[in-house]
Amino acid sequence: MAPRSCALCNDARAILKRPKTGQQICKDCFFKVFETEVHNTITEANLFKPGDRVAIGASGGKDSTVLAYVMKTLNERYHYDLELFLLSIDEGITGYRDDSLETVKRNQEQYDMPLKILSYDELYGWTMDRIVSTIGKKNNCTFCGVFRRQALDRGATALHVDHIVTGHNADDIAETVLMNIMRGDIARLGRCTAICTKGEDTIRRSKPFKYAYEKEIVMYAYFKKLDYFSTECIYSPDAYRGHARAFLKDLEAARPSAIIDIIHSGEAFEVKEEIKATQKVQQTCKRCGYMSSNDLCKACTLLEGLERGMSAAVITDRARRKLEAEGPTPADLRTIPFFHPPTASASPAVEVESTA
Ligand SMILES: [Zn+2]
Ligand SMILES: [Zn+2]
Numbered sequence: 001m002a003p004r005s006c007a008l009c010n011d012a013r014a015i016l017k018r019p020k021t022g023q024q025i026c027k028d029c030f031f032k033v034f035e036t037e038v039h040n041t042i043t044e045a046n047l048f049k050p051g052d053r054v055a056i057g058a059s060g061g062k063d064s065t066v067l068a069y070v071m072k073t074l075n076e077r078y079h080y081d082l083e084l085f086l087l088s089i090d091e092g093i094t095g096y097r098d099d100s101l102e103t104v105k106r107n108q109e110q111y112d113m114p115l116k117i118l119s120y121d122e123l124y125g126w127t128m129d130r131i132v133s134t135i136g137k138k139n140n141c142t143f144c145g146v147f148r149r150q151a152l153d154r155g156a157t158a159l160h161v162d163h164i165v166t167g168h169n170a171d172d173i174a175e176t177v178l179m180n181i182m183r184g185d186i187a188r189l190g191r192c193t194a195i196c197t198k199g200e201d202t203i204r205r206s207k208p209f210k211y212a213y214e215k216e217i218v219m220y221a222y223f224k225k226l227d228y229f230s231t232e233c234i235y236s237p238d239a240y241r242g243h244a245r246a247f248l249k250d251l252e253a254a255r256p257s258a259i260i261d262i263i264h265s266g267e268a269f270e271v272k273e274e275i276k277a278t279q280k281v282q283q284t285c286k287r288c289g290y291m292s293s294n295d296l297c298k299a300c301t302l303l304e305g306l307e308r309g310m311s312a313a314v315i316t317d318r319a320r321r322k323l324e325a326e327g328p329t330p331a332d333l334r335t336i337p338f339f340h341p342p343t344a345s346a347s348p349a350v351e352v353e354s355t356a
Contacts, residue, residue, distance in 0.1 A: 092127025
């Protein structure tokens with residue numbers, strides 16, 4: 001049988017089957033179609049304006065490494081006129097994050113982007129290794145998720161950026177839609193497909209890979225020979241998300257468009273006004289200044305639990321009342337440095353890791 005030619009250019013030999021569409025195409029057409037789709041996602045959502053300073057949340061994994069590479073490529077090709085930075089959070093997980101950060105440090109040189117690393121240890125005084133050795137593996141993802149979110153905002157503020165982009169892909173978003181449906185969390189369902197989220201006094205966050213399939217990101221990294229770190233976190237992952245992921249993979253195997261279809265379904269839901277009205281009003285944390293829907297933000301609550309040796313007890317509201325009932329917060333309690341939200345007048349000198 002003669003080699004099949006590319007379904008897009010009809011010229012070169014097809015060497016791969018595109019996971020999203022099943023088309024047999026050549027390598028160059030794959031790069032082009034993948035990059036162009038991301039470019040279209042960015043321009044249709046009007047994500048950036050010329051002169052924006054944009055931090056790429058970089059873990060060293062495939063998604064954020066491909067994101068850094070593609071953002072650099074598109075920024076040059078289409079003259080977005082963005083200043084790009086790499087921002088990494090060091091959770092303090094030996095044998096996982098320390099190795100993946102070495103990858104990010106190489107990416108910094110490969111892509112010629114300034115890198116800032118912010119660690120849980122310097123911000124909270126706790127590494128994930130120490131948290132897990134104290135509380136066990138059961139709820140460690142809760143701590144890590146809350147701590148990471150705030151650390152990213154604080155790192156971005158230190159870089160004086162206007163915008164954070166993350167490597168969340170179409171599979172991640174489709175999983176989240178499924179999880180919110182299965183939990184009946186309609187308020188979150190209404191928000192989880194948004195490409196860009198923007199709090200009152202937080203930095204814009206967006207997901208340029210919202211429509212990019214995980215399989216295509218892996219394929220892109222492979223054919224471009226990008227330098228990334230491919231080990232999963234050594235601590236137990238979110239089990240519920242694991243079920244949604246396995247279910248989604250089954251659906252994708254039967255019909256590849258399932259991932260995009262689920263995202264489109266999520267986008268098409270209309271959330272009733274009275275459900276939107278149940279969302280709590282945002283205020284700032286009385287202790288650390290970070291945005292919060294209660295007097296204390298989640299990170300301060302979790303940190304207080306850790307410091308007072310009641311860590312397992314602070315994940316639910318009821319448990320927090322128990323913490324309060326134990327007595328007043330000790331005066332010498334370790335707290336998170338006060339957060340000063342970004343102001344419009346930014347762009348002084350920026351502290352970044354040296355390339356040396
Ligand atoms: Zn082609
Ligand atoms: Zn706080």
